Amino acid sequence: MSLVPKKIFFVKGKGFSSNSELRxxxxxxxxxxxxxxxxxxxxxIIPPFCEEVSRDEGIKELKTGQVVYSVMSKVSSNKKDSIIxxxxxxxRPANSEDYGYLSENHTLDEDPGKIAEITKAxxxxxLATTHGVSFDPSLNIKTxxxxxxxxxxxxxxxxxVIAAAIFIL
Numbered sequence: 161m162s163l164v165p166k167k168i169f170f171v172k173g174k175g176f177s178s179n180s181e182l183r184x185x186x187x188x189x190x191x192x193x194x195x196x197x198x199x200x201x202x203x204x205i206i207p208p209f210c211e212e213v214s215r216d217e218g219i220k221e222l223k224t225g226q227v228v229y230s231v232m233s234k235v236s237s238n239k240k241d242s243i244i245x246x247x248x249x250x251x252r253p254a255n256s257e258d259y260g261y262l263s264e265n266h267t268l269d270e271d272p273g274k275i276a277e278i279t280k281a282x283x284x285x286x287l288a289t290t291h292g293v294s295f296d297p298s299l300n301i302k303t304x305x306x307x308x309x310x311x312x313x314x315x316x317x318x319x320x321v322i323a324a325a326i327f328i329l
Contacts, residue, residue, distance in 0.1 A: 165229065165327035167211045169218030170248065172308035172323040181236045184318040188234075188308075192322055196224045201232055202327070204286070206252060206260030213328075221328050232324040233264035233279075237312055245272045245309040248323040249283035253291075254300040261287035262325050272309035280305040 171194055175187020189195035193215060213221075222228060233246040245267045252260035263283040267275050280303045287301060308321040 163229075163329060164207050165210050165329055167213050167218060167221070167328035168206060169213050169215050169326050169328070170250070170306040170324070171215050171326060172246070172306050172321070174308055174310045174319065174321045176313070177318045178316065179318070181238070181318045181320065184236060184320040185234070185322075188320040188322045192324065193219055194228075194324065194326060197222060197226055197228045199228055199230050199232065202229045204231055204262040204264075206250065206262060206325075208257050208259050210260075210327075218326060218328060229327040229329075230324045231262045231264055232322060233266045234320065234322045235266035235268065236318060236320040237268060238316060238318045239268075240312050240315045240317075242312045243269050243272070243309060244312070244319060244321050245270060245275045245307060246321045246323040247272075247275050247279040247305055247307040248325050249279035249281070249303065249305045250325065251280070251283035251287040251301050251303045253287070254302065258291075261290065264323070272307055275309075276305040276307040279307070
């Protein structure tokens with residue numbers, strides 16, 4: 161069996177717990193809709209011809225308990241009034257025969273909109289340099305980002321945010 165993904169979809173989620181970082185992570189997985197899978201973190205290549213599908217379509221193709229491969233950004237904190245942010249950037253060349261690139265980024269107390277743009281630009285830059293060229297905005301590269309953020313509401317409360325690219329073999 162080939163382990164080259166045929167499809168990809170993107171999710172994001174946030175979770176909270178009054179007493180447990182792990183519980184807040186579980187809640188973030190539930191919010192993203194991926195709590196029923198065994199997630200293995202991988203690095204950052206979108207294979208050639210890998211089709212992007214919607215979250216709902218992608219989840220329908222997976223079975224409870226299935227091992228799935230993911231590029232995931234995750235951050236947790238329990239510092240009141242902090243803003244936590246997790247972001248995945250995606251960059252793909254116009255030619256689907258070439259591979260694309262994913263970047264992950266997570267921050268504490270940064271502007272989520274700015275982080276989304278940075279993560280998207282990082283994916284484009286890494287894609288360009290892996291192809292041996294300097295990044296230039298005029299290159300025909302499609303980019304996007306998937307970003308989740310939240311503000312910690314009270315002392316001692318744990319919050320976790322995730323953003324992830326999920327591969328379907």
